[in-house]
Amino acid sequence: MDDESTSGVPAGIAAAWGVRAPATKGPKPGLTLDRIAAAGVAVADADGLAAVSMNRVAKELGSSAMSLYRYVDSKQDLLTLMVDTALGTIPTAAPDEDWRAGLVRWARGFVDAARAHPWTTRVAITAPPLAPNSVAWFEDALCCLRDTGLAEAEKASLVMMLSGYVRNHVMLMGEVQAHFLEAAATPHEAMRGYSDTLRRLTDAERFPALHAVLDAGVFDHADPPDEEFAFGLQRILDGIQALMRARA
Amino acid sequence: MDDESTSGVPAGIAAAWGVRAPATKGPKPGLTLDRIAAAGVAVADADGLAAVSMNRVAKELGSSAMSLYRYVDSKQDLLTLMVDTALGTIPTAAPDEDWRAGLVRWARGFVDAARAHPWTTRVAITAPPLAPNSVAWFEDALCCLRDTGLAEAEKASLVMMLSGYVRNHVMLMGEVQAHFLEAAATPHEAMRGYSDTLRRLTDAERFPALHAVLDAGVFDHADPPDEEFAFGLQRILDGIQALMRARA
DNA sequence: CGACTAACGCGTAAGGTATACGCAGTTCCA
DNA sequence: TGGAACTGCGTATACCTTACGCGTTAGTCG
Numbered sequence: 001m002d003d004e005s006t007s008g009v010p011a012g013i014a015a016a017w018g019v020r021a022p023a024t025k026g027p028k029p030g031l032t033l034d035r036i037a038a039a040g041v042a043v044a045d046a047d048g049l050a051a052v053s054m055n056r057v058a059k060e061l062g063s064s065a066m067s068l069y070r071y072v073d074s075k076q077d078l079l080t081l082m083v084d085t086a087l088g089t090i091p092t093a094a095p096d097e098d099w100r101a102g103l104v105r106w107a108r109g110f111v112d113a114a115r116a117h118p119w120t121t122r123v124a125i126t127a128p129p130l131a132p133n134s135v136a137w138f139e140d141a142l143c144c145l146r147d148t149g150l151a152e153a154e155k156a157s158l159v160m161m162l163s164g165y166v167r168n169h170v171m172l173m174g175e176v177q178a179h180f181l182e183a184a185a186t187p188h189e190a191m192r193g194y195s196d197t198l199r200r201l202t203d204a205e206r207f208p209a210l211h212a213v214l215d216a217g218v219f220d221h222a223d224p225p226d227e228e229f230a231f232g233l234q235r236i237l238d239g240i241q242a243l244m245r246a247r248a
Numbered sequence: 249m250d251d252e253s254t255s256g257v258p259a260g261i262a263a264a265w266g267v268r269a270p271a272t273k274g275p276k277p278g279l280t281l282d283r284i285a286a287a288g289v290a291v292a293d294a295d296g297l298a299a300v301s302m303n304r305v306a307k308e309l310g311s312s313a314m315s316l317y318r319y320v321d322s323k324q325d326l327l328t329l330m331v332d333t334a335l336g337t338i339p340t341a342a343p344d345e346d347w348r349a350g351l352v353r354w355a356r357g358f359v360d361a362a363r364a365h366p367w368t369t370r371v372a373i374t375a376p377p378l379a380p381n382s383v384a385w386f387e388d389a390l391c392c393l394r395d396t397g398l399a400e401a402e403k404a405s406l407v408m409m410l411s412g413y414v415r416n417h418v419m420l421m422g423e424v425q426a427h428f429l430e431a432a433a434t435p436h437e438a439m440r441g442y443s444d445t446l447r448r449l450t451d452a453e454r455f456p457a458l459h460a461v462l463d464a465g466v467f468d469h470a471d472p473p474d475e476e477f478a479f480g481l482q483r484i485l486d487g488i489q490a491l492m493r494a495r496a
Numbered sequence: 497c498g499a500c501t502a503a504c505g506c507g508t509a510a511g512g513t514a515t516a517c518g519c520a521g522t523t524c525c526a
Numbered sequence: 527t528g529g530a531a532c533t534g535c536g537t538a539t540a541c542c543t544t545a546c547g548c549g550t551t552a553g554t555c556g
Contacts, residue, residue, distance in 0.1 A: 009445060017449050026532025027522040053513065066515080066535050075514065124370060128424050128442055135450060135458065142457035152464035153471070154479070155457075160420065161413065161480045168412035176376050194376055197257060201265050202383060209390035209403075210383065216400035223401070231402070232409045239487030274503030275551040301542065314506050314544080323543065 012077040013130050016084065031061060033071055033081065040082040041117065049119035052079070079123045084131035086117040090140045100237055102144030107166055107233055110137065114170040118178075121171035137163075148244055158240055165236060173225045188221055195219040260325040261378050264332065279309060281319055281329065288330040289365065297367035300327070327371045332379035334365040338388045348485055350392030355414055355481055358385065362418040366426075369419035385411075396492055406488055413484060421473045436469055443467040 014020055015033050023029070039060040044052050054065040054075060072078045091109035093102060114120055129135055141159040150158075180190030195214055204211040213219070262268055263281050271277065287308040292300050302313040302323060320326045339357035341350060362368055377383055389407040398406075428438030443462055452459040461467070 008441060009449075019449070023532070025522095025524050025530075027534080029533065031534095054515085055513085064535050066537095067533080069515075070533065070535095122372060124423070125420065126423055130445065130449070135446070135455065139455045139458045142461060146457060152461045153466045156461050156466050157476055157479055158483070161416075161483065164416035164420070165409065165412065168409075168416055172373065172408065172412070175372070175374055193256060197378065198383070201257075201267070201378070207383065207387045209394060210387045213390060213400045213404050218401045218404050228405055231405055235406070235409065235487035235491060236484060237487070238490040239483035239485070242486040242490055243483060271503070273501070273553050275505085275553095277504070302544085303542080312506050314508095315504080317544075318504060318506095 009130065010073045010077040010080070012072045012081045015071070016081060016132055029070070031063060031067065031071060034085075035061060036068060036071055036078065037081045037085040040078055041086050044082065044086075044119045045117060049122050052082070052119075054078075076124075076126060080127075080131055083120045083123050084133045086120050087113050087133045087137065089133065090137055093140070093143070097144075099144050099146075099148050100241070103141065103162065103237060103240075104233065106137075106141050106144060107162060110163070110166045111170060111229060114166060115174070118170065118174040121167050121174065149247060150244065154243075162236060165232060169225075169229050169232065173228070177222070191219055191222050257378065258321045258325040258328070260320045260329045263319070264329060264380055277318070279311060279315065279319060282333075283309060284316060284319055284326065285329045285333040288326055289334050292330065292334075292367045293365060297370050300330070300367075302326075324372075324374060328375075328379055331368045331371050332381045334368050335361050335381045335385065337381065338385055341388070341391070345392075347392050347394075347396050348489070351389065351410065351485060351488075352481065354385075354389050354392060355410060358411070358414045359418060359477060362414060363422070366418065366422040369415050369422065397495060398492065402491075410484060413480060417473075417477050417480065421476070425470070439467055439470050 011020070012033060036057065040052055040057045043056055043060060054068055057078070058065045058068055068078070072081070087110075091105055094105065097105065129138055138159060141162065142155055145155045145158065148155075177190075180194065195217075198210070198219070199214055202210060259268070260281060284305065288300055288305045291304055291308060302316055305326070306313045306316055316326070320329070335358075339353060342353070345353065377386055386407060389410065390403055393403045393406065396403075425438075428442070443465075446458070446467070447462055450458060
């Protein structure tokens with residue numbers, strides 16, 4: 001009976017932390033949470049998040065939909081675990097990195113993990129991070145800010161901001177590219193199509209700043225996403241640095 | 249025939265820009281896009297995004313589900329229009345504001361609009377902004393950066409970053425609070441519950457930075473979301489300012 | 497003025513979804 | 527050797543989106 005330590009925590013997440021009752025009685029469970037989560041990840045990787053249904057995941061395991069509910073409270077619970085599985089482990093910290101290098105390493109690792117499983121950015125967040133790997137990622141970023149003299153609340157805020165930036169970036173780039181590739185042969189043509197459409201729909205006098213961007217050709221070619229990501233990341237880190245300077 | 253100007257653009261969005269064929273023949277349409285979008289917004293405001301189904305929206309209009317498909321290509325199309333309707337119009341720019349004051353005004357206006365309709369942050373983005381109000385918000389933020397000497401591509405990047413920050417902030421705060429309020433009477437108790445759960449699940453030696461945050465009581469009380477928002481916003485703006493200083 | 501035809505409203509139905517409930521079978525403990 | 531607890535899972539319910547096609551309406555043209 002783990003009433004106290006698992007109250008309010010979804011069954012799947014509690015089990016992922018290893019704090020479930022060992023289930024001494026009854027038949028041996030035919031499945032494990034790891035296998036279920038892995039199967040879900042496989043389906044999402046192969047056919048997208050929309051293909052992830054309880055039926056499909058169960059079929060992949062040679063089981064049936066309702067069996068999964070013995071291990072997981074709801075589909076949302078399964079999705080949370082899938083994200084946690086897909087995010088995987090954190091890149092190891094260099095021993096002598098400063099906070100800035102550490103956060104760059106962290107952000108790049110996070111972006112790599114998210115890009116390897118783009119569907120993770122589409123799973124709705126319905127609770128603060130509780131699953132093991134999510135908490136580990138959080139911890140690692142906090143560690144980077146260890147010796148900065150910032151308040152704990154500030155560190156937490158900054159890490160949430162950074163994590164949101166990564167999520168948002170991967171989601172936008174991934175989904176927009178996917179959407180464009182449906183309608184155009186090459187990314188170049190796709191962006192050109194967006195640019196043209198925007199130009200046709202909008203009036204240059206009512207939207208001068210937008211047309212300045214269009215005329216500069218910003219949307220005419222698909223930028224390498226890494227550059228775009230690095231640019232925004234450096235701005236955020238500069239902002240953090242400015243805060244630290246103001247404190248010193 | 250507007251083949252050229254509406255190719256690839258969802259019907260609903262094209263109509264929202266007013267570039268559809270006037271439909272000279274046939275019976276008068278019994279509905280309008282505005283009424284449909286407004287009905288969808290009303291349902292989402294009242295009962296949440298999950299309650300928004302074609303059936304429900306149609307019922308609200310005294311119509312039937314399939315009728316809506318005469319005006320909208322798909323449910324996603326309707327959702328995009330609903331978001332565009334809910335975001336509404338941009339707060340008017342002060343005549344002599346500098347870029348920083350302008351972006352603060354913009355971000356606060358955006359956050360206010362999003363908080364008034366929290367479900368907007370849960371609508372998946374599947375294409376770059378095309379709907380009228382979305383483009384207008386984009387334009388307004390670009391205008392704030394008009395005289396900064398930054399490259400057009402940089403301006404666009406920064407605006408996307410800022411918009412992502414606002415979306416992410418509203419989504420996290422809104423959904424997490426909503427989730428907690430299901431299980432606890434007061435926000436204070438809810439946060440306390442999260443803090444306790446995290447403390448029970450994690451080990452202080454394996455997660456030292458996290459426990460430093462927990463021990464500092466960061467998660468013990470629900471911060472006023474405005475402070476948290478302003479803090480992150482100022483960091484981003486500082487980062488932009490640093491870029492501009494480096495250019496000068 | 498009558499016929500044509502494009503557009504509208506919408507009923508029907510297909511094929512998908514999550515999951516509540518309950519039953520049969522299995523395993524351990526007293 | 528019961529009895530109890532647990533697992534697997536079939537069935538059923540109540541939704542969802544949307545493809546298809548039919549009847550009807552209302553402008554336009556011969």
